[in-house]
Amino acid sequence: MHNNRRHNDGIKARFTAVVVLGAGFGSRFGGEDKLGALLAGKAVAHHVLSTLQPFGWARKILVYRRHAEWIGAFQDDKFVAVHNDAAEQGMLSSLRKGVQAVQDVAQVLVCLADMPFVGADHITRLLSAAEGMEGRIVASRGDAYCGPPAIFPAGELKKLPSSGEGGGRSLLASASFVDCANGKLLDVDTLCDLATAETRLLAHWPP
Numbered sequence: 071m072h073n074n075r076r077h078n079d080g081i082k083a084r085f086t087a088v089v090v091l092g093a094g095f096g097s098r099f100g101g102e103d104k105l106g107a108l109l110a111g112k113a114v115a116h117h118v119l120s121t122l123q124p125f126g127w128a129r130k131i132l133v134y135r136r137h138a139e140w141i142g143a144f145q146d147d148k149f150v151a152v153h154n155d156a157a158e159q160g161m162l163s164s165l166r167k168g169v170q171a172v173q174d175v176a177q178v179l180v181c182l183a184d185m186p187f188v189g190a191d192h193i194t195r196l197l198s199a200a201e202g203m204e205g206r207i208v209a210s211r212g213d214a215y216c217g218p219p220a221i222f223p224a225g226e227l228k229k230l231p232s233s234g235e236g237g238g239r240s241l242l243a244s245a246s247f248v249d250c251a252n253g254k255l256l257d258v259d260t261l262c263d264l265a266t267a268e269t270r271l272l273a274h275w276p277p
Contacts, residue, residue: 082197083125086221087175089168090118090144091161092183093135093154104258105183106140110271113140114258117186123147124190131171132183133164162230169227178227181219186267187254188219195248196221203246211247212255220245 092105092115105115122130130149134141135157145151152171156163165180172178177200181188192210200208200221209220226241258264 082201083127085128085176086179086197086200087129087131087172087177088122088125088127088179088181089131089133089165089172090115090122090149090181090183091133091164091168091218092141093133093157093164093167094161094184103136103138103140104264106138107258107264109186109258109264109267113143114186114264115140115183116143118181118183118188119144119147121188121190121193122181125193127179128175129172131168133168165227166230169230172224175224177224178222179219180222182257184257184259185219185255186258186271187256188250189254192248192250192254193219199246199248207241207245209242209245209247210250210255212250213252215255216242216245216247 106113108114109117130144130147132141132144132149132151133154134151135154141151150171152167154164154167156167168180169178179193179196188210196208196210196219200206205223205225207220207222207226209217220242222241229241253270256263256267258267
């Protein structure tokens, strides 16, 4: 049963590109590169990389702001690294860059590089939900949060405005949602967040 499920997940992912957004300024992290900070022995960004590795994606894109050592592991895993030279314009600018690098796919999974607790099981649920709702956006929902990881039909992403902010959030107004267990949508924005994540991971949380 487990092998069959993995096979089916691979088929679903084969028609899906994944775009990992890692071009933020991390201004609340004290001036350091939060995605390269060590969390339970590996870079923060490498946790989402590990989550995505079991799937056979049609195309893999990483959007980054500046060259950093942590990017190398994504490139080793056949991600195309795309530089966002307009990162000061916010997350939507990174999403635009990622979309421009994706071609000939039915849908795009958008993930954030600073979410270390999102597991492969949740990605599988998103893929399954999207399969049953062709043409619909499927996003993640947790406590007071709605957003990525999210699957967008390629046609919907073409509706993003060419400039400005907020377009990605406006697309979510018509989304369906997959609930995620409490705490798994935690993002690492501050040194306090990093310490909390470290404590949870070292305690094997969540079980």
